[in-house]
Amino acid sequence: MPLDLEEQEQLDQLKAFWQKYRNLITGVLTAVLFAYAAYSGYGWWRNSQALEASKLYETMVSAIVKGDQAQSLRAADDLQKDFARTPYAAMASLIAARLAADTGNVAKAIDYLRWTAKNASNDGYLALAKLRLVTQLIEQGGEKDFAEADQILKExxxxxxxxxxxxxxxxxxxxxxxxxxxxxxxxxxxxxxxxxxxxxxxxxxxxxxxxxxxxxxxx
Missing domain, CATH: 1.20.58 (Methane Monooxygenase Hydroxylase; Chain G, domain 1)
Known part of the structure; x- marks a missing residue:
């Protein structure tokens, strides 16, 4: 059915608008689609990371039950290296710090606590790591240890x-x-x-x- 004069004028205006702004509109839509795809992909990646990290954390717990400290610490190290952004890495590092301290390896315990104090995303784990790190540094008793503890306590x-x-x-x-x-x-x-x-x-x-x-x- 032929268009009347008003409809034809509206169509011509729409065509002119599209000709003028189509690149901008296409770019915006493309950016939105990419953002959505990236967000969906990140959600999948995050869930995948958490699943793999939980398996490695279970391996660590099993090793602790068996009394295999070496495997326990390896699992904690792997969680730090491969799954640092998951809560499991911070949890494992806190436990590893305790295991190391209990066997007299204070330097290793401090390393685990420093890592957790720097990388933990959960406030509870972060606070626990800093407080335990301060305690270990005070017990060490060196000038540098007191200075490091002082800096943490000033936060x-x-x-x-x-x-x-x-x-x-x-x-x-x-x-x-x-x-x-x-x-x-x-x-x-x-x-x-x-x-x-x-x-x-x-x-x-x-x-x-x-x-x-x-x-x-x-x-």
Whole structure:
């Protein structure tokens, strides 16, 4: 059916618009399609990575049960190398740090904790790694160890771990015989811990012992 004059005019305007902007429209649509494909591909890749990482983590757990520390640490190393962006890598590294420390390989334990403190994406694992790293460095007792621990403790505490951050600062002072500063940090930690009802009673008892040791009073 022939077009009337108004319809023909609208069609001509549409053709002119398309001629002028078709490259831009095509480019935008192409970019959107590529973005969607990339997002879908990333989702598949992420799920695939998590699945493979979980299998390797299970291998590590099995090795621990068997008492095969060498295989346990190899699994942790492989998770760091191949699946660093998954939570399994951080979990495995924390466990590996404990295994290494328990057998006297403190340097290896510190390496695992440093890696986790740098790479963990989960705030809980990140906080745990930093706090345990500070403890290991304080126990080492060298000038560089104290300096590294000091730098970590100067960072903004991860939300929910403020009390433990203050407690570790108290430990840092105490081992250097700065009892006045240690007492202040422990008292501040106690106040924070008293507000955080979710912390286990063991944490409160340990902090109370430290407070008593420096003559502090836990209210």
């Amino acid at each position: 903004t505490p991860i939300a929910g771990f403020e009390a433990l951050w203050l407690e570790r600062r108290g430990d840092w002072y105490l081992v250097q015989k700065k009892n006045t500063e240690a007492k202040k940090s422990y008292e501040d930690a106690w106040k924070k811990l008293d507000q955080a009802k979710e912390f286990p009673e063991e944490a409160r008892r340990l902090l109370k012992v430290k407070l008593d040791a420096v003559g502090g009073v836990a209210q």
